[in-house]
Amino acid sequence: MKRTSRDIRTANRYEVLRQIIAASPTSRQELAAATGLSLATVATLVGELLDLRMITEVGFEDSAGGRPRGLVAVNASGGALIGVDIAETYVHVELFDLALNVLARADEDMRPGESLPEQVVSHVAAAVGSVVAQAGIEGARVLGVGVSVPGQVDRATGVSEYAPNWNWHDVPLLDLLTEHIAYPLYLDNPLRASAVAELWFGAARGRGDAVVVNLGTGVGAGLVLGGGLHRGVSNSAGEWGHTTIVLDGRLCRCGKHGCVEAYVGASGIMLNLRELSPDSTLLHPEDQTATIAALAEGLRTGDPVAVKAIRDTVKYLGAGVADLVNLFNPEVVVLSSWVAAALGEPLVAEVREAVARHALPRPFAATEIVLSPIPTDPVCLGAATFALEGALQSVGQRNAKRTTPARSRTAPPS
Amino acid sequence: MKRTSRDIRTANRYEVLRQIIAASPTSRQELAAATGLSLATVATLVGELLDLRMITEVGFEDSAGGRPRGLVAVNASGGALIGVDIAETYVHVELFDLALNVLARADEDMRPGESLPEQVVSHVAAAVGSVVAQAGIEGARVLGVGVSVPGQVDRATGVSEYAPNWNWHDVPLLDLLTEHIAYPLYLDNPLRASAVAELWFGAARGRGDAVVVNLGTGVGAGLVLGGGLHRGVSNSAGEWGHTTIVLDGRLCRCGKHGCVEAYVGASGIMLNLRELSPDSTLLHPEDQTATIAALAEGLRTGDPVAVKAIRDTVKYLGAGVADLVNLFNPEVVVLSSWVAAALGEPLVAEVREAVARHALPRPFAATEIVLSPIPTDPVCLGAATFALEGALQSVGQRNAKRTTPARSRTAPPS
Ligand SMILES: [Zn+2]
Numbered sequence: 001m002k003r004t005s006r007d008i009r010t011a012n013r014y015e016v017l018r019q020i021i022a023a024s025p026t027s028r029q030e031l032a033a034a035t036g037l038s039l040a041t042v043a044t045l046v047g048e049l050l051d052l053r054m055i056t057e058v059g060f061e062d063s064a065g066g067r068p069r070g071l072v073a074v075n076a077s078g079g080a081l082i083g084v085d086i087a088e089t090y091v092h093v094e095l096f097d098l099a100l101n102v103l104a105r106a107d108e109d110m111r112p113g114e115s116l117p118e119q120v121v122s123h124v125a126a127a128v129g130s131v132v133a134q135a136g137i138e139g140a141r142v143l144g145v146g147v148s149v150p151g152q153v154d155r156a157t158g159v160s161e162y163a164p165n166w167n168w169h170d171v172p173l174l175d176l177l178t179e180h181i182a183y184p185l186y187l188d189n190p191l192r193a194s195a196v197a198e199l200w201f202g203a204a205r206g207r208g209d210a211v212v213v214n215l216g217t218g219v220g221a222g223l224v225l226g227g228g229l230h231r232g233v234s235n236s237a238g239e240w241g242h243t244t245i246v247l248d249g250r251l252c253r254c255g256k257h258g259c260v261e262a263y264v265g266a267s268g269i270m271l272n273l274r275e276l277s278p279d280s281t282l283l284h285p286e287d288q289t290a291t292i293a294a295l296a297e298g299l300r301t302g303d304p305v306a307v308k309a310i311r312d313t314v315k316y317l318g319a320g321v322a323d324l325v326n327l328f329n330p331e332v333v334v335l336s337s338w339v340a341a342a343l344g345e346p347l348v349a350e351v352r353e354a355v356a357r358h359a360l361p362r363p364f365a366a367t368e369i370v371l372s373p374i375p376t377d378p379v380c381l382g383a384a385t386f387a388l389e390g391a392l393q394s395v396g397q398r399n400a401k402r403t404t405p406a407r408s409r410t411a412p413p414s
Numbered sequence: 415m416k417r418t419s420r421d422i423r424t425a426n427r428y429e430v431l432r433q434i435i436a437a438s439p440t441s442r443q444e445l446a447a448a449t450g451l452s453l454a455t456v457a458t459l460v461g462e463l464l465d466l467r468m469i470t471e472v473g474f475e476d477s478a479g480g481r482p483r484g485l486v487a488v489n490a491s492g493g494a495l496i497g498v499d500i501a502e503t504y505v506h507v508e509l510f511d512l513a514l515n516v517l518a519r520a521d522e523d524m525r526p527g528e529s530l531p532e533q534v535v536s537h538v539a540a541a542v543g544s545v546v547a548q549a550g551i552e553g554a555r556v557l558g559v560g561v562s563v564p565g566q567v568d569r570a571t572g573v574s575e576y577a578p579n580w581n582w583h584d585v586p587l588l589d590l591l592t593e594h595i596a597y598p599l600y601l602d603n604p605l606r607a608s609a610v611a612e613l614w615f616g617a618a619r620g621r622g623d624a625v626v627v628n629l630g631t632g633v634g635a636g637l638v639l640g641g642g643l644h645r646g647v648s649n650s651a652g653e654w655g656h657t658t659i660v661l662d663g664r665l666c667r668c669g670k671h672g673c674v675e676a677y678v679g680a681s682g683i684m685l686n687l688r689e690l691s692p693d694s695t696l697l698h699p700e701d702q703t704a705t706i707a708a709l710a711e712g713l714r715t716g717d718p719v720a721v722k723a724i725r726d727t728v729k730y731l732g733a734g735v736a737d738l739v740n741l742f743n744p745e746v747v748v749l750s751s752w753v754a755a756a757l758g759e760p761l762v763a764e765v766r767e768a769v770a771r772h773a774l775p776r777p778f779a780a781t782e783i784v785l786s787p788i789p790t791d792p793v794c795l796g797a798a799t800f801a802l803e804g805a806l807q808s809v810g811q812r813n814a815k816r817t818t819p820a821r822s823r824t825a826p827p828s
């Protein structure tokens with residue numbers, strides 16, 4: 001899609017709120033300096049956010065030789081946002097205030113075999129009900145619920161087009177959720193959720209071009225390009241997990257051979273370990289989480305099998321990340337999701353070395369490679385951020401419908 | 415880099431001129447409808463283009479029930495643009511009028527061993543002098559010269575950071591050219607030149623997301639994302655030729671193993687042919703152009719060795735293009751550069767089939783795969799377009815320096 005002036009307007013609204021959340025209290029002048037927007041534009045956008053009670057006036061500061069400047073801050077209690085991370089084996093839900101502090105959490109385990117949409121939906125509904133009850137807030141204050149589901153998603157229609165783990169095809173997930181959940185719902189996938197979390201609150205904040213590499217059971221790359229999320233023409237950009245790294249190589253669960261995911265996803269890593277040492281005590285054949293945890297512990301203690309298994313994995317991962325560096329020439333590559341979090345800095349150090357060998361020297365020199373700095377579940381945070389973006393976008397739509405400028409309390413935006 | 419409001423302003427100026435070039439004569443109302451910009455914004459941008467004499471008023475058309483509408487058209491003779499395509503074995507230069515018609519062409523062959531910057535610069539200077547003389551125009555009417563050089567380029571400083579074919583490192587090419595050429599100069603590389611040519615005049619026109627796959631001696635992908643060129647943080651995005659398709663595979667001239675370019679660049683294709691049939695008469699060992707021409711002729715006549723050699727190549731090319739489809743989810747993939755042009759539609763048909771096997775079904779279904787429709791050298795056209803963009807951008811900079819609005823004949827842009 002080409003970016004229209006309305007897209008730019010929405011992006012500017014995001015940018016101003018992002019900045020206020022990061023640096024409350026702050027003045028319009030500071031916001032203009034930090035965002036590069038004109039003071040008039042900032043004043044308009046701040047007016048909209050005040051109208052929405054997402055931010056509040058919190059006093060004045062002296063400015064050298066001028067009038068005192070009004071200060072604004074995020075109104076943490078001005079609303080609540082819910083993020084839902086639907087994964088293969090669990091549903092994790094967090095409720096946030098508007099400063100994106102976690103107020104409540106709920107988890108539901110999914111048993112093997114529980115793969116029907118209705119089963120997943122009832123877990124989500126239970127967990128959403130739980131966080132609202134725990135937080136003790138009125139339903140009216142929930143601005144929205146962002147839902148992340150693996151696979152390919154049509155956000156406009158709320159359909160899970162394809163979820164490889166459950167073999168879902170064209171499941172109308174948002175319609176099913178609407179029967180149980182009364183709040184505005186926003187559907188997307190974990191790649192985009194973790195990318196938007198980095199863009200708003202993590203290592204991609206203030207960056208133009210960033211790649212968020214998700215290393216979990218599934219593998220993919222969330223793309224921040226030109227300061228915004230790159231979705232592609234049908235919202236499926238970033239399927240790096242199914243790019244070819246070894247032509248005619250290992251069979252991948254997508255049915256192709258030699259995909260990145262077949263070597264560096266959790267089950268790919270287990271296979272690397274099994275090929276290296278079939279009887280290793282690190283290997284928990286039916287339990288990805290336990291195996292990755294054992295490898296992480298082995299890395300810390302210098303267990304030679306763990307070190308070698310990770311090195312074998314990084315041979316593929318380094319080449320795959322180098323491909324992203326060569327293609328996108330990003331400012332930063334962020335390693336995210338649970339496998340990256342579990343293996344931590346030792347993994348990142350190995351990846352940096354391997355990317356140095358595989359990438360072209362100049363784009364490599366221009367790229368940082370870091371672990372996600374987000375302390376909570378980035379997918380939940382990102383899903384909640386989609387709900388926040390949805391709430392901010394609906395402002396724009398309301399404003400666009402106002403035909404008489406007199407109803408608008410602020411000047412027209414530049 | 416993040417897009418600023420000035421970037422948007424510049425992009426809008428491009429978009430309006432693009433539309434006028436494509437559909438002269440046209441009215442401001444038609445331009446607003448075609449670009450999605452407001453009539454006020456279009457009027458401002460048209461005013462700027464009239465001031466620059468890039469377009470002219472050409473009369474009026476009746477509008478149903480309203481005032482007659484002023485028509486504008488591109489002022490073909492309002493200036494000239496020069497595009498320079500520096501390749502491994504030749505320098506090709508074209509001079510265009512502002513409607514991007516070719517008025518003159520010049521070629522210089524480079525002999526093997528001619529790889530010093532000064533040698534290349536003197537060929538460029540001779541060819542540029544030749545096209546100006548042939549076209550019989552005054553030097554003052556040349557708005558600029560766009561220069562494409564292979565490898566990694568710093569456009570801001572005009573330095574060829576790395577040209578693998580000649581082993582150039584940090585050659586100050588623009589400074590060297592300035593000693594011989596008095597016109598404004600713009601340096602970039604063939605990936606971006608061919609992408610911008612598709613964006614302005616080819617298969618990416620009006621598209622948000624497009625990937626321009628360059629198949630020549632070198633191989634790479636020019637990226638059109640969000641309606642503009644994606645350059646990356648250090649102007650080196652698109653190095654698809656050096657992404658890994660066969661881990662530990664063939665040695666590439668970049669020093670790594672298993673790069674896409676090692677299998678699908680002109681010399682990779684020659685190697686595929688040699689592995690298939692070492693004594694084939696199609697093979698001209700020292701001549702890439704002759705070998706590719708022989709393969710193209712063999713494809714047309716159904717020569718089994720030619721057909722098999724291309725099929726072997728497409729095994730790699732299809733997987734590599736599928737990676738681009740999975741990662742970018744583009745509306746269109748355009749096959750460009752001389753190898754693609756020589757092999758033509760038979761190649762495209764094979765590539766489509768191979769990508770269908772390798773890409774995820776949904777992004778594949780959303781993507782067209784086409785041959786570049788540009789009838790002239792896309793790199794020359796794209797390089798000339800950089801000069802055109804440069805001329806349009808300097809307007810913006812002039813306007814930005816105007817501090818008193820009274821000096822501006824048009825209303826401030828929205
Ligand atoms: Zn796969």
Ligand SMILES: [Zn+2]
Nearest residue numbers: 656666668673
């Ligand atoms: Zn290479």
